[in-house]
Amino acid sequence: MKVAVLGASGRAGSEITKELSARGHQVLAIARKPDAIPQLPGVIARAGDASDPAALADLIRPADAVISALHFDVPAETLLSALRQAGVPRLLVTGGAASLEAAPGVRVIDTPDFPEEWKGAALGGIAFLDALRGETEIDWTYFSPAALLFEGPRRGTYRTGTDQLLTGSDGESKISFADYAIAMVDELEQHRHSRARFTAAY
Numbered sequence: 682m683k684v685a686v687l688g689a690s691g692r693a694g695s696e697i698t699k700e701l702s703a704r705g706h707q708v709l710a711i712a713r714k715p716d717a718i719p720q721l722p723g724v725i726a727r728a729g730d731a732s733d734p735a736a737l738a739d740l741i742r743p744a745d746a747v748i749s750a751l752h753f754d755v756p757a758e759t760l761l762s763a764l765r766q767a768g769v770p771r772l773l774v775t776g777g778a779a780s781l782e783a784a785p786g787v788r789v790i791d792t793p794d795f796p797e798e799w800k801g802a803a804l805g806g807i808a809f810l811d812a813l814r815g816e817t818e819i820d821w822t823y824f825s826p827a828a829l830l831f832e833g834p835r836r837g838t839y840r841t842g843t844d845q846l847l848t849g850s851d852g853e854s855k856i857s858f859a860d861y862a863i864a865m866v867d868e869l870e871q872h873r874h875s876r877a878r879f880t881a882a883y
Contacts, residue, residue: 684869685709685744685769687731687751687760690717693775693830694750696862698724704866711740731755731763738766746771746869753805757812764819772821773869775861778828778854779803780810781846781880789828789846810878822874826861827882833857839864839881843874847882856882 684701688694689710695718701708702721710718711729718726729740732755741747747769749760764772779790779799789795790803813821827847839860840847848854856864864881868874 682869683707683709683743683745685711685741685747687711687729687737687747687749688775689719689726689750690714691750692832692858693861694748695719696858697748697750697775697865700859700862700866701869704870706866709741709744711737732759734759734762734766737763741769742767744769746773748773748775748865748869750775753802753809757809757816761812761816761819761821770820771869772819773865774809774813774821774823775865776810776823776825776878777803777806778825778846778880780807780878781825782844783846813876816876820875822868822876823878824865824868825878825880826864827856827880828854830856830858830861833859835859835863836883837863839883842880842882843878845880847880849883854882 684706686698689698690712698710702723708724710724710726712718715726715728731737781789783789783792810823846854
């Protein structure tokens with residue numbers, strides 16, 4: 682599969698790029714600083730600014746799918762517009778955990794312990810998901826990870842869910858960036874959550 686990865690030089694984006702390469706996909710890895718993109722088999726690094734939908738459309742046009750590992754300063758409609766112009770049918774988004782339910786009817790962002798300094802970015806992710814839910818042309822998937830993403834070993838195992846925060850027997854909600862990347866590429870290949878959100882954790 683030909684896959685364009687946006688934000689391919691970041692922590693999540695670079696791990697996703699590595700996982701795609703390891704599975705033999707053709708990867709168009711796009712970042713503002715392409716020199717920071719991992720040099721791997723099947724990976725072509727390109728400089729790109731996702732805030733310009735027409736320019737982004739030119740970059741992603743050969744792709745079968747786009748995986749966005751961007752921060753949420755680029756609105757959903759900008760990315761969706763680029764995909765429509767390019768004729769790319771699928772968008773997978775690295776989202777956040779804030780909109781998951783920590784308890785019935787209670788989002789993670791609304792819990793007392795949610796850090797105030799994270800709320801701005803978290804609200805951006807929630808707005809992005811809300812915008813996707815109104816999209817009927819592009820086949821989108823929004824991946825809300827565990828509450829804690831960390832640099833750690835590649836276990837190759839994880840659990841999935843939909844709208845509820847997953848926690849382990851220790852009460853923690855976590856997954857390594859490496860296994861997060863596995864879950865994202867598994868979703869790309871298996872296509873289990875069409876126009877839906879899913880989550881993954883240990």
